Amino acid sequence: MEFEGLKLTQYPKDWDVGRQMFGILESLLQPSSSTSSEVAAHMIHNLYLNNLVDLVKSTVIHNFDRELWDLVFNISSKVPYNHPFQERLASFVAHLKRNPRWRELPNIGLSGFEFISDLEEFDDLFGATNFYSFVARLTRDGTRSFPVWATWCFRNTLESGLHLPGPKLDQHTLIAANWIEFAGETLFREEKTFSEGSEGLLWKKFQYEDLRRERWHFCGARFRSIGNANETSEDSRLIAIKAAETMKRIEEKNLGQM
Numbered sequence: 001m002e003f004e005g006l007k008l009t010q011y012p013k014d015w016d017v018g019r020q021m022f023g024i025l026e027s028l029l030q031p032s033s034s035t036s037s038e039v040a041a042h043m044i045h046n047l048y049l050n051n052l053v054d055l056v057k058s059t060v061i062h063n064f065d066r067e068l069w070d071l072v073f074n075i076s077s078k079v080p081y082n083h084p085f086q087e088r089l090a091s092f093v094a095h096l097k098r099n100p101r102w103r104e105l106p107n108i109g110l111s112g113f114e115f116i117s118d119l120e121e122f123d124d125l126f127g128a129t130n131f132y133s134f135v136a137r138l139t140r141d142g143t144r145s146f147p148v149w150a151t152w153c154f155r156n157t158l159e160s161g162l163h164l165p166g167p168k169l170d171q172h173t174l175i176a177a178n179w180i181e182f183a184g185e186t187l188f189r190e191e192k193t194f195s196e197g198s199e200g201l202l203w204k205k206f207q208y209e210d211l212r213r214e215r216w217h218f219c220g221a222r223f224r225s226i227g228n229a230n231e232t233s234e235d236s237r238l239i240a241i242k243a244a245e246t247m248k249r250i251e252e253k254n255l256g257q258m
Contacts, residue, residue, distance in 0.1 A: 028092060048101070145192075
């Protein structure tokens, strides 16, 4: 993997505290880093405490929480979805949550929603692939669950019928499959998966009265359809078939829980 480590010049901040935030995460995400996720979380909290008075008095409005999540999400979008640094960054958030001040991870949902809007505005599929893999890990670990965001990705890729075979469908297939890869079991048990947001045009009831179970089956079938399509790239076919098999295995393992 080409990603080796972060450089401060990749994400300049005009706010000194923001630059210090980046410095902490930069030290965490280096190949030979001696900064653990736990230590980085402790350093971020201390940075918050040390600047609390200035944050309150500042004539320039800076929300520490929002700045932090904006930075974390930006970094996550640049770290390849299958790179070990993704796990390290997810572990950082998990350790931060153990601090009482950060137990609810304030503003993470709002910041994430705004970041998704930016990704869509610039059609940044590479960044979206990495970002969604990161929040899938947070969902898997129980740090913060994002089943609605997962549902959006499943609907866009598997239910909408909007993407013809080609590079764009390949990338969207990877995004949806990564949700299954990293957080499939959690999503299967999560009541909000498929329960919010309208269904895509291709979806129709066909077997069960349970909406969530129907859509789980439909998405598994759509993954298999993509995997069996000759016009789909070989990599995407393998990814889609693996996702379909994983979904089936998860349901069999957790039968009766959905």
